[in-house]
Amino acid sequence: MKNTPLTDTHIALGAKMAEFAGYNMPISYKGIKEEHNQVRNSVGMFDVSHMGEFMLEGENSLALIQKLTSNDASKLTDGQAQYSCLPNDKGGIVDDLLVYKISDNNYMLVVNASNIEKDWNWISSHNDLGVKMTNISDQTCLLAVQGPNATATLQKLTTVNLGDIPYYHFSKGDFAGCQDVILSATGYTGAGGFELYIPNESAVTVWNKIVEAGTEFGLQPIGLGARDTLRLEMGFCLYGNDIDDTTNPIEAGLGWITKFTKSFVGDHFAKDLKENGAKRKLVGIQMIDRGIPRHGYEMTDAAGTSIGVVTSGSQTPSLDVSIGIAYIDVPYNKLDTEVFVKIREQLIKAKVVKMPFYQKTN
Numbered sequence: 001m002k003n004t005p006l007t008d009t010h011i012a013l014g015a016k017m018a019e020f021a022g023y024n025m026p027i028s029y030k031g032i033k034e035e036h037n038q039v040r041n042s043v044g045m046f047d048v049s050h051m052g053e054f055m056l057e058g059e060n061s062l063a064l065i066q067k068l069t070s071n072d073a074s075k076l077t078d079g080q081a082q083y084s085c086l087p088n089d090k091g092g093i094v095d096d097l098l099v100y101k102i103s104d105n106n107y108m109l110v111v112n113a114s115n116i117e118k119d120w121n122w123i124s125s126h127n128d129l130g131v132k133m134t135n136i137s138d139q140t141c142l143l144a145v146q147g148p149n150a151t152a153t154l155q156k157l158t159t160v161n162l163g164d165i166p167y168y169h170f171s172k173g174d175f176a177g178c179q180d181v182i183l184s185a186t187g188y189t190g191a192g193g194f195e196l197y198i199p200n201e202s203a204v205t206v207w208n209k210i211v212e213a214g215t216e217f218g219l220q221p222i223g224l225g226a227r228d229t230l231r232l233e234m235g236f237c238l239y240g241n242d243i244d245d246t247t248n249p250i251e252a253g254l255g256w257i258t259k260f261t262k263s264f265v266g267d268h269f270a271k272d273l274k275e276n277g278a279k280r281k282l283v284g285i286q287m288i289d290r291g292i293p294r295h296g297y298e299m300t301d302a303a304g305t306s307i308g309v310v311t312s313g314s315q316t317p318s319l320d321v322s323i324g325i326a327y328i329d330v331p332y333n334k335l336d337t338e339v340f341v342k343i344r345e346q347l348i349k350a351k352v353v354k355m356p357f358y359q360k361t362n
Contacts, residue, residue: 004049005141005203013221020224021113023050028223035226036317039191040358043147043214044222045207052116052137053197054109060129061107065099068126070249070270072259076101081168081186084257085249086122091269092245093252095119096237098186100170108182110142112239126265141203143196145210146230149217150193156213158183162194176209178202188227190234190358233316235284235325235355241295242282242311242325251278251327253355280308281333284355285324291341291348293324298342299332307332310341316357323357324350 001024011017015026026047028035038044056064065073071084080101086094095115100108111119116137127133145154151162160173160183170184175196182197198206211219228238237243237252249258250273258270285293293313301307313324324341332339335354340347 002050004047005200006047006049006207009204009207010047010221015221015223021050023113025050026221026223028225029221032223032225032229033317035220035222036229038218038220039147039189039222039226039230040318041148042217043145043149043153043193043219044226045210045214045219046144046146046222046224046227047141047207048144048195048227049141049200049203050113051142052111052113052119052135053140053142054111054120054123055132055134055136056107056109057105057132057134058130059105061105061131064123064127064129064131065107065109066262066264068123068265069097069099070254070259070264070267071099071257072261073099073101073107074262078103079169079171081170081184083168085243085254086119087249087264087266087270088122088245089266090245091248091266093239093243093247093249094122094245096239096243096254100182100184102172114240139200141198141200141206143198143203143207143210144187144189144193145196145214146187146189146193146222147191149214149219150191153210153214153217153219154183154194154196157209176202176206178206188236189230190236190356191230229314229317232312232314232323232325233318233356233358235357237282237325238312247282247327248273248278250274251280252282277330280327280329282311282325283328283333284353284357285310285326285328285339285341285350286353286357287322287324287341288338288349288351291343291346292322293326293341293343293350299326299328300340300342300347301332302338302340302347304340304342304347307339318358323353325355328352
């Protein structure tokens with residue numbers, strides 16, 4: 001297993017550690033529910049240094065990104081980030097990712113930890129445009145400081161005015177004594193906050209300074225367990241669960257990042273589903289009867305006929321109900337349709353609901 005620059009810190013804090021995407025990662029510290037609520041209500045910090053970062057440079061860097069991603073990166077301005085995906089040539093998804101425009105001819109791609117090598121090989125195999133590619137994943141620490149008190153915590157450590165950075169934008173500046181830190185108003189929790197890209201050698205120092213700055217808000221380190229429940233409440237896709245090499249962006253509800261104003265690898269598959277309709281759709285479900293939907297559980301109609309499969313599911317700490325995400329055949333995907341989850345050979349009643357499951361109240 002690989003370590004992050006903060007693995008020893010997590011172990012010293014008593015974190016429950018486990019393998020995730022080839023890395024020794026903290027799953028929880030005090031418990032998933034407590035950590036989840038800490039992020040929703042105040043501020044928490046995640047070590048997500050296992051994520052991958054690629055730099056693309058050169059006059060054809062945008063052209064390469066446009067060819068390989070579903071979204072339209074030509075719309076990006078300097079200091080803006082974009083959620084997108086890498087479609088494959090069979091109608092599925094190689095990965096979902098963030099595209100950062102640092103400047104003209106200078107971009108950063110942020111990819112999932114489990115797909116670093118796969119994505120690098122995929123992009124490289126299509127790089128016939130002379131784009132300079134650099135994999136900086138092993139030199140980069142990524143911290144996600146999330147929650148309503150994240151900005152107030154981080155502002156103590158930088159001269160950059162964080163309040164001036166819109167959602168899905170970023171700034172480069174000083175932070176906790178480090179220079180040229182990317183401060184990105186992004187995250188995977190729906191709770192607001194920032195993601196910070198810093199050199200590995202500064203990771204422990206920056207981590208400790210953020211902990212100190214967040215003392216007044218009770219900042220806690222947060223594990224990947226709560227990261228999963230937080231993203232699930234928002235209906236955010238997790239690669240390997242909700243999207244993969246066999247799922248199309250249109251059926252996965254990612255039509256909003258699939259732009260046909262340009263051509264990209266595999267675009268004809270998405271166009272066909274857009275024009276003719278997908279046979280299945282990724283939807284939210286909420287349990288009516290007692291039970292928790294889990295990845296891989298079969299979805300059925302009242303007669304027990306298979307109509308789909310659960311891709312993610314959990315008891316949600318914020319709402320205290322059991323929720324899930326599932327691919328469900330049309331027309332059973334319509335809101336409020338009664339469906340069933342097959343749990344230990346029993347058909348447990350649920351209904352199709354709108355995502356995100358969690359709505360901010362203020």
